[in-house]
Amino acid sequence: MKNIAKKIIATVINTLMALIPQKRNKAAFLGWVSRLLMNANNNVEYDRNYDMYWLKNNDEYLYLVKDPYFNFSKKKLYKSIEKIACHYYTPKKGDVIIDVGAGIGTETLFFNEKTENKGKIYSIEASKSSHQKLVELCKKNGISISENLNIAITDQNQKLWIEETENYQVDAINRVQKGIPVDGLTLDTLIKEKNIEQIDFLKVNIEGSELQMIEGMKDAIKITKNIAVSCHDFLFNDQNLNIKTKMSEFLKANNFEVSYNNTGHKVVDSWVYGKQL
Numbered sequence: 001m002k003n004i005a006k007k008i009i010a011t012v013i014n015t016l017m018a019l020i021p022q023k024r025n026k027a028a029f030l031g032w033v034s035r036l037l038m039n040a041n042n043n044v045e046y047d048r049n050y051d052m053y054w055l056k057n058n059d060e061y062l063y064l065v066k067d068p069y070f071n072f073s074k075k076k077l078y079k080s081i082e083k084i085a086c087h088y089y090t091p092k093k094g095d096v097i098i099d100v101g102a103g104i105g106t107e108t109l110f111f112n113e114k115t116e117n118k119g120k121i122y123s124i125e126a127s128k129s130s131h132q133k134l135v136e137l138c139k140k141n142g143i144s145i146s147e148n149l150n151i152a153i154t155d156q157n158q159k160l161w162i163e164e165t166e167n168y169q170v171d172a173i174n175r176v177q178k179g180i181p182v183d184g185l186t187l188d189t190l191i192k193e194k195n196i197e198q199i200d201f202l203k204v205n206i207e208g209s210e211l212q213m214i215e216g217m218k219d220a221i222k223i224t225k226n227i228a229v230s231c232h233d234f235l236f237n238d239q240n241l242n243i244k245t246k247m248s249e250f251l252k253a254n255n256f257e258v259s260y261n262n263t264g265h266k267v268v269d270s271w272v273y274g275k276q277l
Contacts, residue, residue, distance in 0.1 A: 009037070013030075013033060013070065016029065017029065017030070023046045023051075023053075024046045026046070026068065027044040027045055027046040027053055027068060028044070030044040030053075030068050030069070030070050031043040031044040031045075033070040034055075034070040034071070034072065037070060037071070038070060038071055038072065038073050038076075039057065039073040039074070039075070041057050041058045041074075042055075042056065042057055042070075042072065042073060043056040043057075044056070044068050044070075047064065050064060050133075050136075052064050052065060052066050053065055053066075053067075053068035054140070055068065055069075055072050057073065057074035060074065060109065060141055061109075061137055061140040061141055062074060062077055062109065063104065063106075064104060064133045064136065064137065077106075077110070078110055081106070081107055081110050083268075084261075084268055084271060085107055085203050085205075085228050085271075086107075086110075086228070087228070087261065087271070087273060088226070088228070088259050088273040088275065089201055089226035089228070089273070089275065090114060091111055091114040091115055091119070091200065091201050092114060092115065092200075093114075093115055093116040093118050093119070094115060094116075094118045094119045095114075095115050095119040095120075095200035095201055096119055096120045096122075096196065096198055096199055096200050096201075097111050097115070097119065097120070097121045097122070097199075097200060097201045097202075097203070098121075098122045098124065098187075098190075098196075098199050098201075098202045098203070099111065099121060099122065099123045099124060099203045100124045100153045100187075100202070100203065100204045100205070100206055100213065101124070101125065101126075101203075101204060101205035101206040101207070101230075102123035102124055102125045102130075102134055102148070103125060103127075103130050103134070103205070104130050104133040104134055104137065105123065105133065105134040105137035105138065107203065108121065108123055108134065108137060108138060108143060108146055109137070109141055109143070111146075112141070112143045112145060112146065115145065117143075117144070117145055118145075119145060119200075120145055120147070121143075121145055121146040121147070122146075122147050122149060122190070122194065122196075123138075123146045123147065123148045123149065124149045124151060124153060124190075125148070125149070125150060126150070126151065126152035126160070126162050126182050126206075127162055127164050127180075128150060128162075128164070128180055128182070129164055130164075131148060131149075131150040134148050135148050147194075150182065151182065151183050151184065151185050151190075152182050152183070152184045152185070152206075152209070153184070153185060153186070153187055153190070153206065153209070153213050153216070154184040154185070154186065154209060154212045154213065154216060155186065155212040155213070155215035155216045156184070156186060156215075156216060157183075157184065157185055157186060157189055158175075158184045159181055159182075159183065159184065160175060160181070160182050160183075160184040161175070161177050161178055161179045161180060161181055161182065162179050162180055162182050163178050163179035163180075164179060164180060185216075186215075186216025186217065187213065187216055187217035187220035188216055188217055188218060188219045188220050189216070190220070191219065191220050191223065192219075196223070197223060198223050198225065199220065199223055199224040199225065200225050200226065201225070201226045201227070201228075202220075202224050202226070202227040202228070203227075203228050203229075204227070204228070204229040204230065205229075205230040206230075206232075207232055207235065208232040208235055208236065208243070210229055210230075210231055210232065210243050210247055211241075211243055211246060211247075214246075214247065214250050221250075221251075221254045222254070224274075224276065225275070225276050226273075226274065226275055226276070227251065227256070227273065227274040228271060228272075228273050228274075229247055229271065229272045229273075229274075230267075230270050230271050231243040231244035231247050231270045231271070231272055232270065233270065234266045234267065234270055244270065244272055247272050248272055251272065251274040254276075255276060255277050256274035256275060256276055256277065257274065257275045257276075257277055258272060258273065258274050259272075259273040259274075259275075260272060260273070
């Protein structure tokens with residue numbers, strides 16, 4: 001019954017949205033619906049600069065999205081992060097975090113809050129458009145500890161390309177000059193250039209480039225205390241890739257205790273977690 005009710009509510013809201021002429025008015029309407037049905041502190045704000053919508057909770061900016069929706073909340077966002085990326089390790093005050101594949105900043109607000117604005121976050125995103133949204137999110141929220149880098153982490157320092165799509169979560173880098181050029185760096189080069197002596201938490205979500213990354217982090221893995229990696233075997237038909245297995249073997253070979261999810265959901269279960277022994 002709950003699913004039927006949700007579908008009916010969504011249909012009614014979408015119908016009303018189609019009748020509202022201006023985007024600012026659409027945002028105001030969805031904000032009202034979200035406060036009514038989800039959280040009293042929710043709001044939706046139209047951003048003319050991007051021609052997109054901010055989903056907000058109080059004065060905090062959670063997402064910048066093309067198509068706004070009402071069924072969001074900060075609590076729901078944080079619960080998802082704690083269930084997936086931070087299932088086995090939650091950053092704490094003063095931590096140094098490297099977020100490879102930071103996207104539009106999905107975890108950045110969470111990381112900033114957990115470190116109590118006392119640590120350091122290196123938010124790395126290869127997509128130019130996603131990186132711009134990440135930068136704007138940090139600016140809107142006054143996040144000063146995040147250094148936002150528009151680079152790709154790979155197996156050697158080289159020029160790469162990325163094909164950007166409307167779904168930023170599946171944008172992938174390539175070497176065949178398809179899409180927008182981006183500088184590729186190894187994690188070993190990054191820690192040397194930034195003088196990083198310890199990585200308390202390394203989060204990785206890079207759409208199939210996980211194996212290239214580990215080829216360029218011989219030194220970085222030695223200073224990493226906790227790691228969470230989404231292994232994208234589910235994106236490919238090649239059964240010989242075995243990204244999850246190879247990632248696990250790499251971590252075990254570098255003295256990590258390895259853990260997994262077992263939920264039956266292919267994306268959630270793609271994650272591999274490691275804790276340095």
